[in-house]
Amino acid sequence: MAKKLIDLVKRKHKEAVVDSHSRLGNDTVIIRPEHLLEVAATLRDDAGAKLDLLRDITAVDYLNRVPRFEVVYIFYSIELKHQLLVRVLVEEESCKVPSLHKIYPIAGWLEREVFDMYGVDFVGHPDLRRVLLYEEFEGHPLRKDYAVQASQPRVALRARERDAVEEFKEFVQNEEAKGSRERY
């Protein structure tokens, strides 16, 4: 298949494409969010592409990069058996991407998951709520600036979490101070 799909997107939506590559056998186009709907419609309807299956939507947080996020769409053609990754650049401030649910209905669920984990706002989504975490959860845990152990309990805990870890760290530090670790 080589670069057939990349060439198709480049030919039909020249202004949308920022970059493209085929690293590790994954044909990828990187596009701007404002052109996503047109590109997706082309990929689904074009006779040479026929990408009728949206396999997954996920995102990547490049913390110290501008634009910070990339939302990754994985399209697949059941008939022609080829795949294309579309990566959409998302700015941190607005954090907005148009919703694909009118072109691919399954996108409704997948976008809710990305919203839950990364806080990306999918404009036009009919019901953008958390899907995996609970309603009262604050923040988006798969962002790189979320502290990975910062749990948000829903019930009063009987004891502090991670006491064992803290005790162990304390133990190691004290033992080091005494110099007794050399014994072992």
Next chain:
Amino acid sequence: MGLEHKISEEIAFTTKLEDAVNWARKHSLFQYPFVTACCGMEYMATAASRYDIARFGAEIPRFSPRQADLLWVVGTVNHKLAPFLQRIYEQISEPKWVISFGVCASTGGFYDNYATVQGIDKIIPVDVYIPGCPPRPEQVLDGLLALQAKIEEEPWLKYAYEEKRRLRESDGGIIEDAEPLFHKVDI
């Protein structure tokens, strides 16, 4: 007492009430399996005929907490699930015991992150912890035997008196000697 000398050993033997009740309790554990993850497979293997947990009297899983007295927490419990586990524990009537099955239930296991409760003892009291990822059926049976040993030693009569006393104190009434729970019966 001298009671035991009056009855033939062929028809009866004497014991303490607490021991007799504890003996009955430890051999008739009605279980509520709270299964959330892969440890459930090992629980099923233990319950099935090869390892046969029924040999120890823990035979029937009850899928209503109101009919159970042993709560098996089998698998990872996350913070989204925590209120429901707590509620199920509260719905089990006394006496009740809890077994934490596998490392995830006991300590959170390798899920050291925002989502997972770092051990169910942060939410509910636990009697026996069974380590392992997942534990072998032999280990599970060992844990059950440990619980049975614990039940055998349980001074529930003392607890019951203390509870009654505590309730009287909280009523604000005069603290008298607690009434006996069981009245003496003349034979």
